[in-house]
Amino acid sequence: MRTLVLAATLAASGPVQAMQPPGIPVLTDEEIRAGLKNDEDIETRVDGDMNGDGAIDTAYIVRGEDTRWLHVRFAARGEYDLYHEPAGSVELDAFPLGPAEMRVSKGVLVVRDLTGGTTAVSATYRFRGDKARPKMRLIGLDATLYSRTYAHDGAEMSWNLLTGDVIATKMKLVGSGENANYDKSAVKRFKRPVTALYMEDTPNAEETLDMAMKGK
Incomplete structure (x- = not known):
């Protein structure tokens, strides 16, 4: 009897499992x-899991003659099919100083981009998938403006969008020649309102840094 019940159970479960x-x-x-x-x-x-569902998502940067875009697509399951759905896009500077660096760390997409010339801006963006909707949310933005030849002062900012905390630092040029360096002792901290910014809403890193140095 147990054998018959087991056989019937397996027969009933077979088609259901095949549909998964x-x-x-x-x-x-x-x-x-x-x-x-x-x-x-x-x-x-x-590639990596960016929204916590266990599936492998993909972030990629597309570069054209005068355009450059960051895109993210989530791995998704329909009732009968598998696909990759758009989860966010943002336009980047079209002329970087080299390919961007990207990694997925603990479910967070980290993108580091270096742009400019002798005066450069290094920007690090942190994005994470929103569990409430298939969208990538900006959760952190760091930016540093500096002279690659130590010709002038610089500035840096770190903005945590989950807490609103901002750290703004004036980088004072000290020394010269081989001894040139930046003094980062002038630091101020303040808060911005906590708001959800999705990938499409990502602000310009240099403009955001300029606002931070003004305490905004």
Whole structure:
């Protein structure tokens, strides 16, 4: 009798299990390039779980002749299919000093971008998937403006969007030649209102740094 019950149970569960989709394949470069324009290509990409659902999502930067965009696509499961849905995009500086650095650390997408020239701006963006909706949310922004030849003063800022805490530091140029360096002793701290900024709302790093140095 137990054997009959077990056989019946397995028979009943078979079709249900067969309907469950397997793991979602990681988004390929070919799939990304299929949606690009002729002058565009992938600058860099990173894969990892960015929204805490256990599936592998993909962030990638697309660079054209005079455009550059960061995109994120979440791995998603429909009732009968598997796909990758857009989760956010933001336009970056079209002429960086090199490819951006990207990594996924503890579910957070970290993007470091270096732009400018002799006077450079290093920006680090931190994004995390919003559990309430399929969107990437900006949770942190660090920015540093400095002279690559130590020709002038600099400034740096760290903004935690989850707490509103901002740390703004004036970088005073000291010394000269091989002994040139920055003194970071002038630090001020203040708070900004905590608001949800999604990837599309990501502010310009240099403009945000300028506001921070003014205490805004």
